[in-house]
Amino acid sequence: MKVAHLYLLLHIFSSACVLVNAFEPITTTVVLGVGATLGGIIWKYLNEKCDQKWIAFNSTGLQADLERKLFGQHIASRIILKAVSGFMSNDNPKKPLVLSLHGWTGTGKNFVSNLIAENIYKEGMDSSFVHVFTAELHFPHVGQLDTYKSQLQQWIKGNVTNCERSMFIFDEMDKMHPGLIDSIKPYLDYYEKLDGVSYRKSIFIFLSNAGGENIVQTALDFWKAGQIREEIELKDLETVLSVSVFNSKNSGLRHASLIDKNLVDFFVPFLPLEYRHVVQCALAEMKARGLRPNQEVADLVARDLVYFPKSERVFSVKGCKTIQSKLDYYT
Known part of the structure; x- marks a missing residue:
């Protein structure tokens, strides 16, 4: 076995152990589950490479998917296409791409994340370079907040070290413990490298219901005024959305320095569907x-x-x- 492959195997096993230790106490069931899936994960790591064969952005494909598969989201579609296309075409971005998607349930936030992954990674959401964190599953206990912070930093650093074109999706941000996400702030900032690792080519996507009320109210106001929803523009929502998310009691971005330091590139509103x-x-x-x-x-x-x-x-x-x-x- 090649030394590089051996290193990857050790990295995978240690990463699995980190996740188990970070997110829940080890139990026989969890260990068996990790063992059962480890073979599939190892296969991915040994076959999927961090190169253009496995990672190649399809701008035309993303545009077509947004036009044909995402409904009622003219603002989100436009922002996502421009933001991702611009970022992926830049060989030397100054910071990672950070998107914060907001809106009520069922409006397309998770779906858009899938579309982005499918048009960047050959394996789509099944890629070993795409990582999804869910608040209630991975960070359930407020008493373990310090542990979560440390392990989250290790997990992100390890995976970006393995592939600079990594994607991290944080679901249920409205249920995330305030302060947790700020632990990764340095990775989202304008640093060329941190401890020898560059995070500038990675993508971070936050999904949240927070701010949904403001989006719905704006849509209702337009409807009551007899205006069509397509007349709603980003400027009608962006400021009130960022302020709402920053001050919301039900938000993992409450008083987050990510917002205070303007590290979120776009707050993307998802309108209620008709x-x-x-x-x-x-x-x-x-x-x-x-x-x-x-x-x-x-x-x-x-x-x-x-x-x-x-x-x-x-x-x-x-x-x-x-x-x-x-x-x-x-x-």
């Missing part, structure tokens, strides 16, 4: 399943959802989140 968007989601899901899109079924699925305000039924309460299960019932 009935027509839910129909589009249902039709797209049928197509993804290899089924012939059926307008009648899509309408049945869309009508089955809850909308607000109650009398006008303008916006879907859960966006497109329950479309898959609803479609199972109607097909």
Whole structure:
């Protein structure tokens, strides 16, 4: 076995142990689970390389995916395409790309993260260079905050050392312990290197429901004024969104120095979805399943959802989140 491969094996095993120790006490079940999946992880690490064969940004593909698969998000689509395309085309960025995606559940935040990964990494979300952290799963105990901070720093440093084009996705930021995310602030700053490691080519994406109320209220105000949603611009939301997230009690970015120091490149608002968007989601899901899109079924699925305000039924309460299960019932 090559020395480099041996090093990777040791790195993988130590990383797995770090995660287990950092996120939950070791149990027989966890150890068995780690052992069962370690083979697949090792296969990835030994076959997937941090080179252009495995990492190659497809700007045209991302644009097409955003246009054809993401519905009702004209602001988010435009920001994501420009931000990611500009960053990936820059051979010498001054800092990592940091995106903070905000909006109610089911509006497309996780979906967009998947689209970005699929158009950068050959393995998409299954790439060993894409790392997803979920607040309630990985950081459940406030009493272990100091441990989480230390282990999170180690995990990010280790993975960026392995591949500078790494992507880190932090889901449920509204449930994250305040102060935890600031532990990685140095990695998001304008440093050329930290302890010999450059983080400038990595991508960090934060997903949160925080600020969703402000986004919804803006959408409602436009609707009540008789303006179409496509007239809503980033300037109508960006400032109020960043202030809301910074001051929100339910935000992992509460009083975060990441915001104070302007290290978040874009606060990306995801608007509440209307009935027509839910129909589009249902039709797209049928197509993804290899089924012939059926307008009648899509309408049945869309009508089955809850909308607000109650009398006008303008916006879907859960966006497109329950479309898959609803479609199972109607097909």
